[in-house]
Amino acid sequence: MLIRPLRESDLPDVLDVVYRSMSVVRARIAIAAGTAPPDPDAAPPAGWPERWSAQILHLLGTDPGGAWVAEDGDVFGVGLALVRDKLWGLSAYFVRPDRQGTGAGAALMEPLLEYSRGCLRGIIVSTEDPRAARRYRLAGFTLHPTMRSSGVVRREVLPVVDGVRLGGIGDRDLCDSSDRRTRGAAHGPDHDFLSERYQLLVCDTLTGSGYCYVDKDGSPIQLAASTKKVAQRLLWSALALSPPGATVHVNHLTAAQEWAVDVVLAAGLSVRTEGYLALRHMRPPEPYIPSPAFL
Incomplete structure (x- = not known):
């Protein structure tokens, strides 16, 4: 080998x-x-x-x-x-x-x-495979159980959300700033990759800021915000982009992300446990939803 x-x-x-x-x-x-x-x-x-x-x-x-x-x-x-x-x-x-x-x-x-x-810090989005969990724990990572939610959004409960707009290349500094505030490090060049493939939503108000990448089904790929209220605005806006009848997924939520759990339950999605967020020398980032690829 x-x-x-x-x-x-x-x-x-x-x-x-x-x-x-x-x-x-x-x-x-x-x-x-x-x-x-x-x-x-x-x-x-x-x-x-x-x-x-x-x-x-x-x-x-x-x-x-x-x-x-x-x-x-x-x-x-x-x-x-x-x-x-x-x-x-x-x-x-x-x-x-x-x-x-x-x-x-x-x-x-x-x-x-x-x-x-x-x-200084480490992060892994892990499946529930016991061999992977063992490997990460032996490497010094703390295993935080995560939740997976999925379902069709109940469109009649979608709220009117203000302060959220479509993002663009000019929002790169805002995105990196949101990353540093939540997880202690910017995504840098990963934003270029993500913005070419997903819709970017941005909230930039006097009371807080943040961003969310959304796929064609309305599933959030990655989200970071300065406050839970801003994060909820972004998540509701992402779900509103889902086509009628499309199955939406909001994954990798730890217990620290109750703001997101409240939104997905209100939107009619189901929630169950699956996998871990493995962290070394850091607490679960919040308000935050990680992407498995760029964490």
């Missing part, structure tokens, strides 16, 4: 590892929810390879020292870590299902953690 830096030419093999690993996670989620698990041999959904390719190449460009693969002739594991200011985050960590439990995950984690040297 060889642990080596990720190369751009590894991308097809890496995508296969990610998709196979995520299929196992999706099957576990479906079983827990009482629904039929997806076909593990089904082709990736439309747009999935392009979205993940862009994300991987972005991180390879910004953090080449945090991009690693495990191989034995074939690539069977991948790890991507990033550093923003003095915050280290684990963006992706996958080992092909048939190679899990062989020590490959521990070997792959070593250079990823080495990349965190000099950082």
Whole structure:
């Protein structure tokens, strides 16, 4: 087994590892929810390879020292870590299902953690996989259980929200400032990536400020705000963008995010526990909703 830096030419093999690993996670989620698990041999959904390719190449460009693969002739594991200011985050960590439990995950984690040297804080959005949770706890992370919410928004309860507008390139400083206030580090170049792919909502008033990236279904991808009231305005505005009948997801909420739990319950979404927010030398950021990719 060889642990080596990720190369751009590894991308097809890496995508296969990610998709196979995520299929196992999706099957576990479906079983827990009482629904039929997806076909593990089904082709990736439309747009999935392009979205993940862009994300991987972005991180390879910004953090080449945090991009690693495990191989034995074939690539069977991948790890991507990033550093923003003095915050280290684990963006992706996958080992092909048939190679899990062989020590490959521990070997792959070593250079990823080495990349965190000099950082003051660490953050990981983790699945509920007990092996991953064990790995992160052994690395010194505190495991905060998280909630996953989903459902169709009850449009009749959507409130009239003022002070929220569409954002643009001129809001980069506001976004970075919101990041530093909530999690102690700006996202920097990740805002360029996110703003090209998602709708940006911004609130900038005398009483507070913040931002939220929203996907085409009205699901918040990432949110940071100076106050809970501003965060609720942004979340309600995101949900209002959901097309009628679309399933919305608001995920990775810790107990510190009751402001968000109140909104999703009022909007008619269901809530259940799933996974962890693993943190080192920091408390759960609030008011905040992390993205798994850029944390």
